[in-house]
Amino acid sequence: MRIDSLRFQLLVWLLLPLAGLVALNVWTSWRQARATADLVTDRTLDASARAIAEDVRFDRGAVDAIVPPVALEMFDTGHRDRVFYRVVTGDGRLLTGYPDLPEPASTLKEGVATHFAGSYRGEDMRFAALSYPVVGAPDGRRVVVVVGVTLAGHGAMLRELWVGGFGRQLILLVAVGVLVVIGLRRGLAPLMRLRDAVLDKRRDDLSPLPDAAVQSELRPLVQALNTYMGRVAGQMAAQRRFVANAAHQLRTPLALLATQVAFARRTQEPAERAEALGAAELSTRHLARLAAQLLVLSRVEPGGRRPRDERIDLGDSARMVLEGLADLAVERGIDLGLDVIAPAGTVGDGAMVREAIVNLVENALRYTPPGGRVTVAVDGAGAEAVLTVDDSGPGIAPQERERVFERFYRVPGTPGEGSGIGLSIVREVVDGMGGALVLGTAPEGGLRVEMRLPPAPP
Ligand SMILES: Nc1ncnc2c1ncn2[C@@H]1O[C@H](COP(=O)(O)OP(=O)(O)OP(=O)(O)O)[C@@H](O)[C@H]1O
Ligand SMILES: [Mg+2]
Missing domain, CATH: 1.10.287.130 (Signal transduction histidine kinase, dimerisation/phosphotransfer (DHp) domain)
Structure with a gap:
């Protein structure tokens, strides 16, 4: 699969955001799992501290702490966690336990356990500290119990809570990936079939492709x-x-x-x-x-020549054409004249425009009987650059005026050799320049051909 393929890009766009969402979810679920594990550990520490504190007795004027086994057994979750405790009187005298356990950072509240994290003997631990009244003491004496536990059980719980969720997410991601790949394969199948149909070597007949099997977008x-x-x-x-x-x-x-x-x-x-x-x-x-x-x-056909956009002066072009056709005019005994009413400029391929004018003037010279007159006029005064060819010949009947532009068409009875291509050339040139070609009747009764071209920009 290539990087620029539709399937690959769809896959990336679907799976990358999904993977991002899963990563976010994994992170939040890890935080949640840790909060749960902290809570469970803290509750156990609470219970343990309370059990120890409740067993502190006031006996014949002295405070005596005996740690009940249950207070330590509750940590026995099979992860070999070690438990440390310390019981001190309100005025700081150690009753039992480890004197160097860490102290809580904040001052203790009456009867409410305070939790904190710390390390002891090189191990990370969680602690609970509880200030509690001594049972049976008349003078309201208190003891402070600190209980700490290593984090093996806490870590195991965290992993258990989190890895389960993580595994489910991973399975979800893989399942979605597989489904997306299958879906893409199925969804893109009509497109692939269409590609195969277009590329099919046996299809050289340009017959329409079937469109029933593809999706509505296609x-x-x-x-x-x-x-x-x-x-x-x-x-x-x-x-x-x-x-x-x-x-x-x-x-x-x-x-x-x-x-x-x-x-x-x-x-x-x-x-x-x-x-x-x-x-x-x-x-x-x-x-x-x-x-x-x-x-x-x-x-002159579209695509036949590299498009050019030179500035063309229609008067100059007509003059060049008329010079070239002067001999023909003399030979046919026709008075050939040029009348530049106003300079007319346009933009296009100069050689092709001259080719068009040659064909118009040649027609006029060839189909006008001897002694006649052919006049080429150029007028750029209006909104268009106009070149008109008038002759005194027989003209073209209105019902023939569309057909004479067809290739190889000649009006029946037309004398002389000709192949019926000249006016098709003129039309191709004028169409290619976005102009218009109008056939009409000249003042002297013959044919008038008007070539209207877009004017050159000033
Ligand atoms: N000035 C004109 N006066 C009368 N008929 C014309 C005139 N110009 C063209 N026609 C008619 O239109 C037909 C088509 O003209 P077109 O120039 O396309 O072909 P052609 O002159 O016959 O051949 P060629 O390809 O050699 O120019 C001509 O055969 C003629 O019948
Ligand atoms: Mg001709």
Whole structure:
């Protein structure tokens, strides 16, 4: 079991406080056991002192102490404790016993025993001292009895009282530990099964995990996992569709190319051969463009490129793009213009933004008939940085406006070679920057595409 495992941590959090509580309990029960043993010893000392004191007689004018055997026998608990006593008269004359027994620290009260601990002849002992009137003495004389006992019996009692309790606590702690381990094992079993299910090598189908067998706290996690896997499965399916589409898109012009080349090889007619080679060149260009568009699309997709946040001036970007497309505009006989109404700044990947603008302007140039006009406008005066591309071409019918963003979709009847990827690229770029893309109608009747991007912070 590792230190960072859930089971280990739960075990520590449960057992450490429990062990602390048990330790506290052991300590208090030890104090209690000692108090009980003290009490029992003191009572016996009391009884012994009283028995001795009661046997002190006044006989013909003299005080006489005879220690009754019972006063000493009561200490005979089988632990070989030794008993010492001393009886002195009120004025300090020793009647019997050991003269050097320790004295009580406090003054004695009449008829009430005083207890104290001390040592005598190198042994720790407990003592009781009692001041008691002499039986039969007319003048109210008193004797002071001190009785002391070694602590073997006291210690044995203390151990007996305490160790029993301690043993029970230890058994309790071990039992709780075992129960906790079993409980954790049982409680965590569904989690472990879930882990095994996730790790199962045979599960490559991203099908949902069963959530009925896990505890209610884990069910949201399983559901979140299932939602997540559903999303991944959806994305994988989309990816598969895309690859299949791309392969299909590549296959048609490739087949065409193969036919054209074969025809050029076969024919003896120079004019026919030149025509076939010209067609083959067109197919090759189409293929090259398709490959280039696919490459750009893979870069603008989320995760396709390290995110960048450079400051972008839309006017500068548009100018660069228009310079690159000037030849195409001349070739198509189209008047291409840039109108910077107000400088517009945004933040993102400059190369990708230029890629998006290229696709918009290329579309406008390619689908606007010769003699037309294409205008790119940049306006940063409002709350957003807006780039608009207007053309005087046929535009896109409203019912087609959502579909043209789909990959490989081209409006039926669209002339020229194209693969239907350009607007998907534009949408990926704009979505990635948190902007919006709006299709509308230009003042000259053609298509208006508005790219609205978040403004750069001042
Ligand atoms: N300015 C425009 N005027 C009219 N139709 C347009 C215009 N721009 C796009 N379209 C329509 O939207 C379709 C999708 O455009 P998109 O740029 O995604 O693909 P494409 O231009 O056909 O191919 P490519 O991937 O080579 O750009 C086009 O085929 C065309 O039908
Ligand atoms: Mg295009």
